[in-house]
Amino acid sequence: MTNKILRDRDLAKIWHPCSQMKDYENLPFIPIKSAKGIYLYDYDDNSYIDAISSWWVNLFGHSNEYINQKIKEQLDTLEHVIFAGFTHEGAIRLAERLVKLTPKGLDKVFFADNGSSAIEVALKMSFQYYKNRGEIRDIFISLENSYHGETLGALAVGDVSLYKKTFDEVLIKTIQAKSPALVSEDEALESMQKLLIKYNGRVSAVIIEPLVQCAGMMAMYDQSYIKALRQLCDKYNTYMIADEIAVGFGRTGNMFAYESAKITPDFLCLSKGITGGYLPLSVVLMSNEIYNAFYCDYSEGKSFLHSHSYTGNALACAAANATLDIFEKDSVIEKNKQKIKKLSYMIEKFKSLANVKEVRQRGLIVAIELQGYKEEDRIGLQVYKYALKYGVLLRPLSNVIYFMPPFIISDKQMQTMCDVAYNAILSLRS
Numbered sequence: 540m541t542n543k544i545l546r547d548r549d550l551a552k553i554w555h556p557c558s559q560m561k562d563y564e565n566l567p568f569i570p571i572k573s574a575k576g577i578y579l580y581d582y583d584d585n586s587y588i589d590a591i592s593s594w595w596v597n598l599f600g601h602s603n604e605y606i607n608q609k610i611k612e613q614l615d616t617l618e619h620v621i622f623a624g625f626t627h628e629g630a631i632r633l634a635e636r637l638v639k640l641t642p643k644g645l646d647k648v649f650f651a652d653n654g655s656s657a658i659e660v661a662l663k664m665s666f667q668y669y670k671n672r673g674e675i676r677d678i679f680i681s682l683e684n685s686y687h688g689e690t691l692g693a694l695a696v697g698d699v700s701l702y703k704k705t706f707d708e709v710l711i712k713t714i715q716a717k718s719p720a721l722v723s724e725d726e727a728l729e730s731m732q733k734l735l736i737k738y739n740g741r742v743s744a745v746i747i748e749p750l751v752q753c754a755g756m757m758a759m760y761d762q763s764y765i766k767a768l769r770q771l772c773d774k775y776n777t778y779m780i781a782d783e784i785a786v787g788f789g790r791t792g793n794m795f796a797y798e799s800a801k802i803t804p805d806f807l808c809l810s811k812g813i814t815g816g817y818l819p820l821s822v823v824l825m826s827n828e829i830y831n832a833f834y835c836d837y838s839e840g841k842s843f844l845h846s847h848s849y850t851g852n853a854l855a856c857a858a859a860n861a862t863l864d865i866f867e868k869d870s871v872i873e874k875n876k877q878k879i880k881k882l883s884y885m886i887e888k889f890k891s892l893a894n895v896k897e898v899r900q901r902g903l904i905v906a907i908e909l910q911g912y913k914e915e916d917r918i919g920l921q922v923y924k925y926a927l928k929y930g931v932l933l934r935p936l937s938n939v940i941y942f943m944p945p946f947i948i949s950d951k952q953m954q955t956m957c958d959v960a961y962n963a964i965l966s967l968r969s
C-alpha cells in the first residue's frame with residue numbers, strides 16, 4: 540500500500556470535513572497508517588509530529604498504552620448500551636469524578652457524543668429551564684469571534700462568518716457582544732452590559748469560550764473578564780455557559796480554564812480532550828437547581844427529552860476514565876507547568892521576526908500571528924505544506940500559526956516543532 544493508492548480510493552468516495560475538495564487536486568491529503576506518541580506515520584514511511592493534537596483532542600499521545608489497555612478491557616466487557624433506562628459503571632464513575640473535579644454548583648452530568656451536541660444541550664436546557672418556569676427567553680448572547688461548533692444551534696451562537704454566513708437565514712436568535720480578545724476588557728464588558736440591559740428577561744444564557752477563542756484565530760483574553768462577566772450574569776439574572784470543549788482538561792494550564800477566574804459557570808461543556816483524543820464523547824455539567832427545574836411527574840411536560848444514539852458510550856467512558864487516571868497518577872497539571880515555561884522560552888525568537896505581528900501563549904496553546912500578507916496569498920497553506928515536508932503537522936488558521944501539542948511532547952520535540960515553524964516563516968519572506 541502507498542499514499543497514492545489510498546488517496547485515489549479516498550477521492551473516489553469520500554467527502555472530507557471543512558475542506559474544498561477541489562483543493563485536494565493540488566494538495567494531496569495524507570493517509571495515515573499508524574500513530575504512536577506524538578508521531579503520525581504515513582504509507583510512504585514519512586513521520587509527522589502532531590503539533591495540533593489531531594484537531595485539539597489528543598492529550599497523552601497516539602496509541603497510549605494505558606488508554607489502549609483500558610479500552611481493550613472495556614471492549615471485552617461492554618461496548619455500548621442504550622443510556623435511557625439503562626446505565627453502566629464507567630459512566631457513573633466518570634460522572635462522579637467530573638463532579639468532584641469541579642466546584643459545587645456543577646452537580647449533575649448530562650452525556651452527549653460530540654462538542655456541538657454538548658452546546659445544543661446547554662442551549663436547549665437553559666431555554667427550557669426558563670420555559671418550565673413560565674418564561675420565554677428567546678435570545679442567546681455570545682462573543683464576537685467565537686466558535687461553538689457546526690450544528691445549526693452551535694453555529695448560531697458562533698461568530699466565525701466563514702462557517703456561519705451561508706446559513707444566516709435559518710439560524711436561531713443570537714446577539715454577539717464585543718470580544719475581550721479583540722477590544723479592551725472595559726469595552727467588551729460595556730458592550731455585554733448594554734445587551735443584558737436591553738434584552739433583560741429575554742436572555743436564556745451567555746456563552747463564552749473561557750480564555751482562548753481557539754477557532755477564532757487563537758485570540759486570547761484575561762481571566763478578569765470572566766470574573767466580571769460572572770458578576771454581570773448574576774446581576775442581570777441569566778445563565779453563563781462555559782464552552783471548555785477546546786480549553787478544558789489542562790490546555791490552558793489549569794484543569795479547566797474557568798478556574799483561573801475563580802468562578803463557577805452555570806453550564807460547563809466538555810469534549811475533545813475528555814477521552815484523550817480517542818473516541819467521541821461530550822458532557823454538560825450543571826447545578827442541582829437546574830436539574831430540579833425539570834424534575835416532576837412526566838405528565839407535567841417538563842422533561843428534557845434530548846438524546847443521541849451513542850450517548851454515554853461505554854468505550855468512550857473507559858477512555859475518559861483512563862484519561863483522568865493519567866491526570867491523577869502522573870500529576871499532569873503540575874508537570875505541565877515546566878513544559879509551559881520551556882515553550883515560552885522557545886517562542887521568544889519568533890517575536891523579532893518582521894512579519895510576526897504578535898506571539899500569544901496561554902498554557903500549552905501558542906499562536907504566532909503573521910502580518911503583511913493578503914488573504915489570497917493563503918500563507919497558512921504555504922506554512923502547512925512547508926511544515927509537512929519537514930515532518931511537522933501544523934494547520935494554521937489563516938495567518939495564525941499555532942501549536943497545541945499533546946502534553947507528552949518532549950523538550951526536544953517541542954524544539955523541532957518550533958524550529959520548523961520558524962523556518963516556515965522565514966521561507967515566506969523570500
Ligand SMILES: *Cc1c(COP(=O)(O)O)cnc(C)c1O
Nearest residue numbers: 653654655686687688748784785
Ligand atoms: C471543537 C469545538 C466545538 C465543537 O466540537 P465538535 O466535537 O467538533 O462538534 C465547540 N466549541 C469549541 C470551543 C470547540 O473548539
